[in-house]
Amino acid sequence: YDLLKLCLEGPRSVLDETQYCQAATVVTSLAAVELLYQRSPEAVEDCMAVAGFSVGELTAAIFTGALSLGEGINLVKVRGEAMQAASELEPSGMMTVFVGADSDLGFGCQVAAEWVQRHHDIESPVCQVANHLYCGAKVIGGHTEALKFLEQNKSDFKIRRTARLPVSGAFHTPLMEPALEPFSLALKNTKVHNPRVPIYSNYDNK
Numbered sequence: 258y259d260l261l262k263l264c265l266e267g268p269r270s271v272l273d274e275t276q277y278c279q280a281a282t283v284v285t286s287l288a289a290v291e292l293l294y295q296r297s298p299e300a301v302e303d304c305m306a307v308a309g310f311s312v313g314e315l316t317a318a319i320f321t322g323a324l325s326l327g328e329g330i331n332l333v334k335v336r337g338e339a340m341q342a343a344s345e346l347e348p349s350g351m352m353t354v355f356v357g358a359d360s361d362l363g364f365g366c367q368v369a370a371e372w373v374q375r376h377h378d379i380e381s382p383v384c385q386v387a388n389h390l391y392c393g394a395k396v397i398g399g400h401t402e403a404l405k406f407l408e409q410n411k412s413d414f415k416i417r418r419t420a421r422l423p424v425s426g427a428f429h430t431p432l433m434e435p436a437l438e439p440f441s442l443a444l445k446n447t448k449v450h451n452p453r454v455p456i457y458s459n460y461d462n463k
Contacts, residue, residue, distance in 0.1 A: 258277075260277075260280060260281060260284060263277060263281065264281050264285065269423075273423045273424065273425060274341060274425050275337050275340050275341050275344060275424065275425050275426060275428070276337040276338045276340070276341035277337070278337070278424075278425075279312045279333050279336060279337035279340070280330070280333050280334060280337055282312055282313070282316075283312060283313070283315055283316045283319070283329070283330070283333045284330075286309075286313065286316045287316060287319060287320065287326075290320060304454055305454060305455075306454055306455045306456070306457060307320060307321055307452075307454060307455075307456055307457070308456065308457040308458075308459075309456075309459075310459065311428065311429070311459070312333060312336065312337075314456075314458070314459060315329055315332055315333055315336070316329075317456050318449075318452070318456060321452035321453050321454055321456055322450055322452060322453050323449055323450055323451070323452040323456065324447065324449065324450070325448075325450075328447050328448065331443065331447070332440070332443055332444065332447060335439055335440055335443040336436070336440050336443075338439075339435070339436035339439040339440050340426060340428065340433055340436045341425060341426075342435065342436070343426060343432065343433050343434070343435040343436040344425045344426025344427075344432075345425075345426075346432075346435060347379075347400060347432060348400065348401040348402075349383070349398070349399060349400050349401055349426050349427035349430075349432050350398070350399075350401055350404055350421065350422070350424060350425075350426065350427060351387060351396055351397065351398045351404075351421075351422040351424050351426075351427060351428065352396070352397050352398075352404045352407070352408070352419050352420065352421050352422060353390070353394060353395070353396050353397075353419065353420045353422060354394070354395055354396075354397055354407070354411075354416050354418070354419050355393060355394050355416070355417045355418040355419070355420075356393060356394070356395065356415065356416055356417060357393065357415065357417060358392075359415050360414060360415040360416055360417075361413075361414040361415055362386070362395065362397075362414060362416060363386075364414060365407055365410070365411075365413070365414030365416065366384040366385055366386070366397065366399075366403075366407070367384075368406075368410075368414075369382075369384040369399070369403040369404075369406040369407050369410075370382040370383065370384040370399070370400075370403055372403075372406050373400055373402045373403045373406065376402075377400075377402050379400060379402075381431075382399070382400050382402075382403055383398070383399040383400055383403070383427060383430050383431055383432050384397065384398075384399035384400065384403035384404070384406075384407070385397065385398065385399060385430055386398075387427065387428060387429035387430050388429060396422065396429075398427035398428060398429055398430040398432070399427050399430060399432070400427070400432075404421070407419065
C-alpha cells in the first residue's frame with residue numbers, strides 16, 4: 258500500500274489501525290531523523306545512545322544499524338499485522354487516566370475486571386496499567402467494557418479524568434499474547450548486528 262499517501266491523506270480511521278499506524282510511526286520517525294541530519298548533522302553524528310517507545314524500539318535499532326532498513330521494516334510489518342489480528346479477537350482498547358497521589362487506580366482496575374467477569378461472561382478480563390507516562394498519568398489497557406466501567410465510576414477510585422486513545426487494541430497487555438509467536442518467529446529469522454551506539458530497552462532500562 259502507499260504509506261505516504263495514507264499518512265498525508267488518510268483516512269484517519271485506517272491510519273489508526275495498528276497494522277498501518279506502526280509502519281507510519283517508524284517510517285516518519287526515521288524521516289524526522291533524516292531531516293535533523295540535513296539541518297544539523299552534528300546532532301545525529303554526536304548521538305551517544307538511543308531509546309524508543311514500543312515500536313519505536315525498532316526505529317532505534319534501525320537507526321543504530323542493529324537492524325537493516327529492510328529487515329527492520331519487515332519486523333514492523335509482522336508486528337503490526339500480528340497485533341492487529343490479536344486486537345480483533347476481543348473488543349479492547351486503551352485509555353489515559355489522570356490521577357493524584359490518593360487515587361485507588363489499582364483497586365479500580367481490579368473491580369472493573371471483576372465486574373466484567375460477572376456481567377459480560379469474559380473468563381479472564383484484562384484491565385491494567387499498560388504505560389506509565391508520569392506520576393499523575395497512566396495508560397490503562399484492557400477489555401472495552403472494563404474501560405467503560407472505569408470511565409463511568411472514576412470518582413469512586415479518585416480518578417480525576419479519563420481520555421480514550423485512538424488505538425485498535427489493548428497494547429502492552431496480555432491481550433497481545435497471540436501476537437508473540439509470529440513476531441518471535443520473524444525475529445529469529447532476522448540478522449541483528451552490533452549497534453553503533455547503545456540502545457536502552459523499554460523492558461529493563463538497560
